Amino acid sequence: MFDSFNWGAGVIIVNLILSLAIAIVVAIAIILIALEWQHRNRPGNDLELRAVNWEKTPTEPQRLLLKGEFELCNRTKTLEIMVPEVTAKVKLLSDGSLANTRVNTRIIAAHEATTPRADDYWLAYIVKARHLTRFQVIIDIQSPNLKELQSAWVQIRYVTYGPQGRIPKVRHLVIPMQYPDPQIPPTPRPVEGGGQVFPIRTHLLAQLDDPVEVVQRYVMPHAKPGDIVTMGETPLALIQGRFRHPTEVKPGWVAVRICYFFMPTSSLATACGLQTLVDIVGPVRVFGAFVGGAIGKVLGHPGGFYELAGEQARLIDDVTGTLPPYDQFIVLGPEDPQGVVNRIRQATGLEAAIVDVNDLKAVKILAATSGLSTALVERSLRSNPAGNADERTPLVLIRPESDQSL
Structure with missing residues (x-):
């Protein structure tokens, strides 16, 4: 017991x-x-760098100043984020040699209740929640060939220090320095079946541009009632800042393993290129699209991956996919192209379309104003009048055969 x-x-x-x-x-x-x-779900080091304005001021026949205004904005509700370092690096692109060109860069802090230092030392600063601080970047360019300079690729490197630790970040900006005369008539090209197209040359489009203002500046001096204006999807994406440097992309398990199964010429055939798609639609959808696409291919239905992964899968351009200096970046598809064409028509009265065209006579219309003949646009752009090289003609004016005079 x-x-x-x-x-x-x-x-x-x-x-x-x-x-x-x-x-x-x-x-x-x-x-x-x-x-x-x-x-x-915490915001962590959520510090946004904003480019407010850029000014180009010639001071001497062989000297030019570029001045940029920036804001560092703490978007968190309760966290303080420190900024211990900010530096700027500039790469000039030119039609000629840069052998006798000198570039000096200064960063002038404009922190609240502080006096800028004469030695340009960046004083580590705490950006309180829902507050911001400002600074100015001054680029002093001295060159005997200022007129040959195409653009300045500016890299603002800064460090955020906060709940997520010490995180280096970089913001890339392209500043155009050559502007073609918008009054020079573009060269017309005939269209098979009737009509004409006019490739419109612009400056190197960048984030400081607005697509409507670009059309007003370069197209409207030559447009007539009934004309149609098209803009390439890549230039629009560049204006919207939808490009990423590979150093900012961290390939994950899905991207590293699946990228090998794409054709070598595909923009998704690299881990970074595919990871940008993963970052947009998520790893589960990309993996599911891969499995579904493989099954569809076995059953005689190729292209299933792109149908399942979404429109962005077809629009991503990997490194080397566009003109310098954007050839160093992965360019995503544009955001809200329908809203852009609606704004263009409202501001100019022209029918408009955002298009993706290549040298293989493939024309994809991402967005078009209501009532626009997509068949006419496809026929007019089949020869790819804008080109895929360094033509810098992101806009094409289409004139139907009823009126072909400029």
């Missing part, structure tokens, strides 16, 4: 210990899940 009682008590104690252990494990798991959820 005594032994039986001890055995029963031991079982009870063991059960209590096991129950307590399970409860502790469950509690720890819940705490870890809660911490992970909280971590993923």
Whole structure:
């Protein structure tokens, strides 16, 4: 009887210990899940760098100043983020040699309640929640061939220091320095089946541009009622800042393993190129599109991956996919192209379309104003009058055969 009682008590104690252990494990798991959820949903070092304005001022026949205004904005509600470092690097692109060209870059902080230092030292600064600080970048260019300079590729490198640790970041900006005369008539090209197209040359489009203003500046001096204006999807994406340097892309498990299965010429055949798609639509959708596309290909239905992964899968241009200096970047598809063409028509009265055209006579219309004949646009652009090289003609004016005079 005594032994039986001890055995029963031991079982009870063991059960209590096991129950307590399970409860502790469950509690720890819940705490870890809660911490992970909280971590993923916290903003962390959410400090946004904004380019406010750029000015180009010739000071001497062989000297030019570029002045840029920037803001560092803390978008969090409660967190303080420090900025211990900010530097600027400039790469000039030119039609000629840069052998006798000198570039000097200065960063002048404009922190609240502080006096800018004469030595241009960046004083580490705390940006409080929902506040911002400002600074100015001054680029002093001295060159005997200023007129040959095409653009300045500016890299603003800064460090955020806060809840996520010390995170280096970079913001890329392209500043155009050559502007063609918008009054020079473009050269017309005949269209098979009737009509004409006019490739419109512009400056190197960048984030400081607005697509409507670009059309007003370069197209409207030559447009007539009934004309149609088209803009390439890549130039529009560049204006919208939808490009990423490969150093900013961190390929994950899906991108590293699946990229090998794409054709070598595809923009998704590199881990960074495919990762940009993963970052847009998520790894689950990309993996599912890969599996579904593979099954569809076996069943005689190629192209299933792009149908399942979404429109952005077809629009990504990997490194080397566009003109310098954007050839160093992965360019995404544009955002809200329908809204852009609607704005163009409202401001100019012209029918408009955002298009993706290549030298293989493939024309894809991403967005078009209502009532526009897509068949006419496709026929007019089949020869790719804008080109895929360094023509710098992102706009094409289409004139139907009813009126072909400029």
